[in-house]
Amino acid sequence: MKECTKEELGRLTSKLLDGVISESEHSKLSKLLECSSHNRQAYLEYINLESLLHWESSESQAEKPADQNSNKLVIFRLPIWAGSIAAVFLAMTAIWWTYDQGQPDQAISSTYEPQTDFTTIENINLSPANISFPESVGTPTFPQRKFLQSDKPGLQERSIRAINILEVEKSSPPEGVLEYYGPVKRLNFIHALLTPAENGILPASGTSMMGFEKMSISVDSQSAQTEELVQVLDIREAIKGASVNTKTKIFAAVKFNQSFGDSQEGAEFGITLQAFKNEQSLSPTELIRTDQKVFADRDPSTWNEVSSELEIPVDAEFVVVSLTARKHGPDSLLANTSSYYADDLELRLSLDNQTQVGPI
Numbered sequence: 001m002k003e004c005t006k007e008e009l010g011r012l013t014s015k016l017l018d019g020v021i022s023e024s025e026h027s028k029l030s031k032l033l034e035c036s037s038h039n040r041q042a043y044l045e046y047i048n049l050e051s052l053l054h055w056e057s058s059e060s061q062a063e064k065p066a067d068q069n070s071n072k073l074v075i076f077r078l079p080i081w082a083g084s085i086a087a088v089f090l091a092m093t094a095i096w097w098t099y100d101q102g103q104p105d106q107a108i109s110s111t112y113e114p115q116t117d118f119t120t121i122e123n124i125n126l127s128p129a130n131i132s133f134p135e136s137v138g139t140p141t142f143p144q145r146k147f148l149q150s151d152k153p154g155l156q157e158r159s160i161r162a163i164n165i166l167e168v169e170k171s172s173p174p175e176g177v178l179e180y181y182g183p184v185k186r187l188n189f190i191h192a193l194l195t196p197a198e199n200g201i202l203p204a205s206g207t208s209m210m211g212f213e214k215m216s217i218s219v220d221s222q223s224a225q226t227e228e229l230v231q232v233l234d235i236r237e238a239i240k241g242a243s244v245n246t247k248t249k250i251f252a253a254v255k256f257n258q259s260f261g262d263s264q265e266g267a268e269f270g271i272t273l274q275a276f277k278n279e280q281s282l283s284p285t286e287l288i289r290t291d292q293k294v295f296a297d298r299d300p301s302t303w304n305e306v307s308s309e310l311e312i313p314v315d316a317e318f319v320v321v322s323l324t325a326r327k328h329g330p331d332s333l334l335a336n337t338s339s340y341y342a343d344d345l346e347l348r349l350s351l352d353n354q355t356q357v358g359p360i
Contacts (some may be wrong), residue, residue, distance in 0.1 A: 013046045016262070024158055026264070030330040033222075040219050043333075136143060155227050156286075159320045162187045162232040163284045166318065176232075182357045183237040184349060190230050195341075199259035204303045204343035209257075212325050212340040217332060224335035225326040230345065231360075233319040235312070238349055240359055247352055248312040254345045255303040256296050261338030263331045264294040269342070270324045271308050275316040287313045303343065308344055321347065 012029040015021040020037065021029070032039045153161075162334030165173045166187055172178075176187040195211040196203075203209040216226040239248050256269035270293040278284040292308035323342050327335040 023059040034330040158229045160284050166234045181360050185234040187232045199339045200300050204255045209343040215335045224332040227324045231321040236317050238240040251309045251348045253307040255305045257303045257341045259339045266298050268326045272322045273310040276318040
């Protein structure tokens, strides 16, 4: 498909933000963005312009009499609510040009054994302030969750930092919550993600669920993703004394959901299990990992479940559990018009198929 005129792209973009775009027009806009980097850049400029005009109009109405607003230049007529959508896109543009996920996805299920040592990262804050528990109420209060990941350390950096925290064995770690389940010690980051029902999504069970931060979007590669470190397990005591022939496994299951938005397809959710060895003279080394993914539907009333199992090497000391949500193609540009959630995370550790610890 050839590049369209700026007028055509502007008309379709304006109808999208007005919420009056038809299915055929939405499909046409998606194809225009998919086939041409020039169209994508022009689309980005229109989103910026829409947002700036909305903010300028709001400030002018507060400072000037109504009769002075008649000479103001308005290129697009937007309903009041459309400004909030445009503001979301403006915030997203700050990271569109700095984040690029150009690598193709792995298969739906993959396991590999890397040999790379990762550098230890110091002084990295992994999560917002720890959750607080009121004495009079048995349920937690919810911390203010961040929404953009542009300044957030990578998942590997956060994992290694968490492993180093567990090595120090501080009773009050600077990040996460230190918990014990029998011989397993863990650093839990779920508390910082908890949210009650929101955006039309009810928890799969209980009164709270995990909310993902907003996705980082790459316009050039037409992809978007968000990833959350949820738990790091210290399994040294649990597998201490196990023979070389002992099969140690960790099983994980979790449910995913997403709210309604302007995107036309469900997100790809995934759970990742990684086993690390932390030698004293070296940085933590990833021994093995497994990724399991599921494509979610767009029905906010249903939760999509995925499970994973990893056989842990005999010399492993730590297991890292993380969750991801991704979008691909032109639809990824609208990824953050939806919100993404996880619930009912369950972990079990077993030796020779005999459950020793769990559900955690």
